[in-house]
Amino acid sequence: MSGIETMGSEATGPRMRVTLTVNGADHDIQLDPRTTLLDALREHLGLTGTKVGCNHGTCGACTVHIDGRRQLSCLMLAAAAAGSAITTIEGLAGADGAPHPMQAAFVAHDALQCGYCTPGQIMSAVACVAEGHAGSDDEIREYMSGNLCRCAAYPNIVAAVREVAGSTMAEAA
Amino acid sequence: MDINMGNGGIGVPVVRRDAMAKVLGVAQYAADFPHENTAYAALTLSKVARGRISRLDTAAAEAVAGVRMVLTHRSLNESLGDETFVMKGGHMQSSFLPLTSDEIHYAGQIVSLTIADTLEAAEEAARLVAIDYAREAASASMDDAGLTEEPADSGIDVGDAEAAFAAAEVKVDATYVTPAQHHNPIELYAASAAWQDGKLLINLPSQWVMGTRAGLAKVFGIPIEDVHVESPYVGGAFGAKASILPHVVLVAMAARRLGRPVKLVVPREAGFTVGSFRPAARSRVRLAATRQGKLTAVMHDEVGQSAVIDHVAFAGMEATSKMYASPNIRMRAATVATDVNSPGFMRAPAEAPSFFGFESAMDELAVALGIDPVELRIMNEPARDPVSGLPWSSRLLVECYRRGAALFGWSDRNPKPGSMVAADGTLIGYGCATATYPSAMAPSSARVRLSADGSCVVYCAAHDVGTGAYTVLGQVAADVLGVPDELVTVEMGHSRHPSGPVSGGSITTGSAGSAVHMAARAVRERLFATVAAGQDRSKMTLADRHVVLPDGSRRAISDIIGGLPGGVIEEHADWKPTDMDDKTMQQGLAGGMAFAGPVGGTHVSFSFGAQFAEVRIDPLLRTIRVARMVGVFACGRIINPRTARSNLMGGMIWGASSALLEESQIDRARGRFANTDLASYHFAANADVGEVVVEMLDEHDSVVNAIGTKAVGEVGIVGMPAAIANAVYHATGVRVRKTPILMEDLL
Ligand code: FES
Ligand code: FES
Numbered sequence: 043m044s045g046i047e048t049m050g051s052e053a054t055g056p057r058m059r060v061t062l063t064v065n066g067a068d069h070d071i072q073l074d075p076r077t078t079l080l081d082a083l084r085e086h087l088g089l090t091g092t093k094v095g096c097n098h099g100t101c102g103a104c105t106v107h108i109d110g111r112r113q114l115s116c117l118m119l120a121a122a123a124a125g126s127a128i129t130t131i132e133g134l135a136g137a138d139g140a141p142h143p144m145q146a147a148f149v150a151h152d153a154l155q156c157g158y159c160t161p162g163q164i165m166s167a168v169a170c171v172a173e174g175h176a177g178s179d180d181e182i183r184e185y186m187s188g189n190l191c192r193c194a195a196y197p198n199i200v201a202a203v204r205e206v207a208g209s210t211m212a213e214a215a
Numbered sequence: 216m217d218i219n220m221g222n223g224g225i226g227v228p229v230v231r232r233d234a235m236a237k238v239l240g241v242a243q244y245a246a247d248f249p250h251e252n253t254a255y256a257a258l259t260l261s262k263v264a265r266g267r268i269s270r271l272d273t274a275a276a277e278a279v280a281g282v283r284m285v286l287t288h289r290s291l292n293e294s295l296g297d298e299t300f301v302m303k304g305g306h307m308q309s310s311f312l313p314l315t316s317d318e319i320h321y322a323g324q325i326v327s328l329t330i331a332d333t334l335e336a337a338e339e340a341a342r343l344v345a346i347d348y349a350r351e352a353a354s355a356s357m358d359d360a361g362l363t364e365e366p367a368d369s370g371i372d373v374g375d376a377e378a379a380f381a382a383a384e385v386k387v388d389a390t391y392v393t394p395a396q397h398h399n400p401i402e403l404y405a406a407s408a409a410w411q412d413g414k415l416l417i418n419l420p421s422q423w424v425m426g427t428r429a430g431l432a433k434v435f436g437i438p439i440e441d442v443h444v445e446s447p448y449v450g451g452a453f454g455a456k457a458s459i460l461p462h463v464v465l466v467a468m469a470a471r472r473l474g475r476p477v478k479l480v481v482p483r484e485a486g487f488t489v490g491s492f493r494p495a496a497r498s499r500v501r502l503a504a505t506r507q508g509k510l511t512a513v514m515h516d517e518v519g520q521s522a523v524i525d526h527v528a529f530a531g532m533e534a535t536s537k538m539y540a541s542p543n544i545r546m547r548a549a550t551v552a553t554d555v556n557s558p559g560f561m562r563a564p565a566e567a568p569s570f571f572g573f574e575s576a577m578d579e580l581a582v583a584l585g586i587d588p589v590e591l592r593i594m595n596e597p598a599r600d601p602v603s604g605l606p607w608s609s610r611l612l613v614e615c616y617r618r619g620a621a622l623f624g625w626s627d628r629n630p631k632p633g634s635m636v637a638a639d640g641t642l643i644g645y646g647c648a649t650a651t652y653p654s655a656m657a658p659s660s661a662r663v664r665l666s667a668d669g670s671c672v673v674y675c676a677a678h679d680v681g682t683g684a685y686t687v688l689g690q691v692a693a694d695v696l697g698v699p700d701e702l703v704t705v706e707m708g709h710s711r712h713p714s715g716p717v718s719g720g721s722i723t724t725g726s727a728g729s730a731v732h733m734a735a736r737a738v739r740e741r742l743f744a745t746v747a748a749g750q751d752r753s754k755m756t757l758a759d760r761h762v763v764l765p766d767g768s769r770r771a772i773s774d775i776i777g778g779l780p781g782g783v784i785e786e787h788a789d790w791k792p793t794d795m796d797d798k799t800m801q802q803g804l805a806g807g808m809a810f811a812g813p814v815g816g817t818h819v820s821f822s823f824g825a826q827f828a829e830v831r832i833d834p835l836l837r838t839i840r841v842a843r844m845v846g847v848f849a850c851g852r853i854i855n856p857r858t859a860r861s862n863l864m865g866g867m868i869w870g871a872s873s874a875l876l877e878e879s880q881i882d883r884a885r886g887r888f889a890n891t892d893l894a895s896y897h898f899a900a901n902a903d904v905g906e907v908v909v910e911m912l913d914e915h916d917s918v919v920n921a922i923g924t925k926a927v928g929e930v931g932i933v934g935m936p937a938a939i940a941n942a943v944y945h946a947t948g949v950r951v952r953k954t955p956i957l958m959e960d961l962l
Contacts, residue, residue, distance in 0.1 A: 091240020
C-alpha cells in the first residue's frame with residue numbers, strides 16, 4: 043500500500059510510518075498499526091474537530107470524508123486511509139476561511155446545542171446533499187439518522203440541510 | 216426592573232455566541248486539549264456485580280511494551296481525603312471510590328486503570344489484567360425477590376385523602392413503571408490531568424467546575440487555589456457531568472505518580488457504570504373526583520430504585536402535589552436499594568418519571584368522567600399552591616393549555632378511542648399532559664468589564680452545556696449596558712472565573728444571570744457617577760454606547776472610560792437568592808451545593824407547560840410514530856427565544872424518546888446493565904422525530920429573581936411521555952402503564 047512503512051517494535055510498542063493526506067496537506071506520522079483514523083486525526087495530528095462518541099460506528103460523531111464519501115473514522119484504520127484524500131471539519135471552510143454553506147446554515151438554523159455531534163452532522167450533511175439524498179424532509183431525516191444528536195437538534199438540522207440542498211439544486215437548475 | 220429591548224439585549228433571538236466555533240470544529244472540549252508528553256489510560260471493569268477480588272495478576276499487562284503503570288486496589292494504596300457523595304453534601308458521583316478496596320459493589324465497577332505511552336498499548340494491557348472474583352448474589356433490579364422498600368422520612372398530607380378517596384364517586388387507582396435510563400451525552404466522559412509544582416490542572420466535561428475544584432482539593436489534600444478545572448465546552452451533560460466521577464480522581468492520581476499528564480476517554484460501554492443513571496421507578500396514583508370533575512383526593516405513592524452504596528431518592532411529590540386543586544392530598548415515597556452504581560441526576564430526575572404516572576392517571580380520570588382531558592385540568596387549576604397555601608410567583612398553565620389546544624387543533628379530536636383513522640387505516644391518537652419544573656436558584660458571582668471601545672466581557676464559572684448560557688449571560692450584560700451584541704464576550708467554564716453555580720436544576724440563567732445583571736448594574740452606576748457626579752442617576756440611561764444625561768445631552772462611553780486609569784470599568788458581584796442566609800450563600804460560592812426555592816417565604820415558583828402529541832399507529836404491526844408534538848410553556852422572561860426554543864424542543868424530543876425507546880435493560884441473572892452501547896440503548900434519531908412546535912408565553916414574573924426568568928432546561932421533557940401514552944390510548948383503546956411503550960404492548 044502506498045505511503046506505509048512498517049518498522050520494528052520499540053520500547054513503546056509496534057510502530058509504522060504512514061502518510062495521511064488531510065485537508066490537502068500530507069502528514070508523515072509514526073503510529074501503532076492498530077491506530078484508527080479517528081485517533082490518528084485527534085491524537086497524532088491535533089485535528090480535534092472530529093469527535094468521538096462511541097468508537098463503534100454507532101453515533102456518527104467521527105464522520106469524515108474519504109475521497110468525497112462519508113466514512114466513520116472510528117471504524118477505519120489510519121493505515122487504510124493512506125493514499126486517500128481525507129477531509130475533516132477543519133478542511134470544509136473555503137480557502138479564504140469563509141465557512142462552508144452547510145456550516146453557515148447550521149448557525150443560521152440553530153442546528154446545534156452542545157455542538158459535540160455537530161462536526162459529524164455537518165460532514166454527513168454535506169455528503170447527504172452531494173449524494174442526492176436531500177430531496178425531501180423525510181429523505182433528509184432518513185439519511186441523517188446515522189448521526190445521533192442527544193441534544194435533539196434534529197428539526198433544526200433538517201432545516202439547515204433543506205436550505206443548502208435547496209440552493210444547491212437551484213444552482214444546478 | 217429596567218429592560219431595554221433591542222441592541223442584543225434581553226428578549227432578542229441573538230445567534231448562539233458559540234455556534235461558529237462549534238460548526239468550524241475549533242471549540243475545544245475536554246479531550247481536545249493537548250498536553251505535552253501525554254500518557255493514555257484505559258479501564259478494566261468488574262465482570263461481577265458483587266463480591267471480592269480473589270486473585271489479581273497484572274504481570275501480563277505490565278509486560279506490554281509502552282505500559283507505564285497498572286493502578287489497582289493493591290497499588291493505589293494511598294488515603295484520599297474524606298470527600299463524599301454529592302447528595303450527602305460532597306461532590307463525588309458516589310461515596311464509594313473504586314480501587315480503595317477489593318470489594319465489588321456493582322457490575323462495571325473500575326478494577327484497574329492502565330497507563331501507557333499510547334492509547335493502543337493501554338487498551339491492550341487493560342484487557343490483560345487478570346482478575347478472579349469471589350462472587351456473591353446481587354440484585355440490580357428493584358423487582359428482584361427479597362428486596363424491601365424503605366419508606367422516606369416524610370410525605371405530604373393535606374386533609375384526609377384516604378377517607379375522601381374511599382367516599383368518592385369517581386376514582387382511578389393505577390400503577391405506572393419507568394425503567395432505568397442513561398444520559399448518554401454524545402461526548403464521552405473524559406479527563407486529562409497535569410500536575411505542575413504541586414498544582415493540578417484538569418480538563419473534564421463539567422457542569423460544576425467550582426464543585427469539582429472544591430472536591431478535588433479535598434481528595435488530594437491541597438489548597439483549593441491549587442486546583443484548576445477547565446471545561447469551556449461540554450458535549451451534552453443532562454445531569455451526568457455534575458459530580459466528580461471516580462475515573463477523574465484515578466487519572467489525577469496516576470498523573471501525579473507518573474509525573475506526566477494522563478488522559479482517559481471513558482468508552483461508551485464503561486460510561487454506563489462509571490457514571491450515574493436515572494433509576495427505575497414505580498408510581499401508584501390514586502385520584503378521586505366528583506361527577507362534575509372536581510378533584511377530591513390526590514394520592515401518589517412512589518418507589519424509586521436506589522443503590523446499596525448510596526441512598527438516592529427522587530420522588531416527584533413536591534411537584535405532583537402542586538398541580539391541581541384538591542382539598543385532600545397524600546404523597547408518600549420509598550426506595551429499594553440495589554447492587555448498582557449510584558444513580559444520579561438525569562434531566563428532570565424526579566419529575567420526568569413521576570409525571571408519566573401522574574399525568575397518565577389524570578387522563579384515565581378524564582376518561583372515567585367523560586370529560587375532555589384539557590378541560591379537566593383547567594377545571595382543577597389551583598389559585599394558590601394547594602400544599603403551602605402560598606401564591607405562585609407566576610402560573611399561566613391554563614393559558615398554556617388554551618394556546619396549545621388551539622395550536623394543536625385539539626378541537627378536532629373525537630374523544631372515542633380508536634375513532635380517528637387515516638385513509639390508509641393508520642390509527643391516530645391525540646393526547647395531552649401537563650409539564651412543570653421548579654424554579655430554584657443558587658448563589659452566583661460574576662464580573663463584568665466595560666472597555667472604552669464599548670466592548671464588554673462577562674466572566675462567570677457557569678457552564679454552557681448546550682443550553683445557550685454563553686449567549687444568554689452576554690445578553691443580560693448587553694441589556695444593562697446598552698452594548699451591541701457583537702461587542703460582548705462571555706468567558707465561562709473555568710474555575711479561575713468568579714464562582715458560578717452547578718448547571719443543574721435549570722438554574723443557570725436565573726442564578727448566574729442575576730449575578731451578571733448585578734455586576735453590569737454596578738458598572739453602569741460607576742459610569743454614571745464618573746460622568747456626572749452629583750446628578751440624579753435615576754434619570755440617566757445608557758444607549759448606543761452613550762450615557763444620556765437627565766437634560767438629554769449625551770456623553771460617549773469611550774470618552775468617559777478612556778479617561779479612567781486602566782481604561783476599563785470592571786465590577787464584581789455576589790448574588791444571593793431571596794430567602795437564603797449569608798452562610799449558605801458563602802458555602803455555595805465556595806463550591807458547595809446551595810439551593811433556594813422553589814418554595815420561598817412568600818411565593819412558590821415553578822415553570823409550567825401544556826404538551827400535546829399526535830401518534831400514528833400501524834393497525835397491524837402496531838408500530839408507533841409521534842407525528843407531531845406541540846408544547847406551550849410559561850417560563851417567565853425568555854432572554855433568548857432562539858436558544859430557549861431549541862432547549863425546550865430538545866426536551867420534548869427527550870420525552871418522546873423516553874416514551875417509546877429508552878430503557879437500560881437489566882440482566883437480572885448477572886446483575887448488570889445489558890445494553891451498554893448505542894446500538895442497543897436506543898434514543899431518538901433524526902428519522903424518529905416528526906414536527907415539533909414550541910411556543911413560549913410572554914410571562915412576567917416580578918418575584919422570582921431580578922431578571923424575571925424561570926426554569927427552561929428541564930420542563931420540556933416532563934409532560935411528553937404521558938402525553939404520548941395518552942395519545943396511544945386514544946388511538947387504540949389500550950392503556951400502557953409503562954415506558955418504553957413498545958409495539959408488543961399494543962398487540
Ligand atoms: S465514534 Fe465513530 S461512530 Fe461513534
Ligand atoms: S448538539 Fe449536542 S449532541 Fe448534537
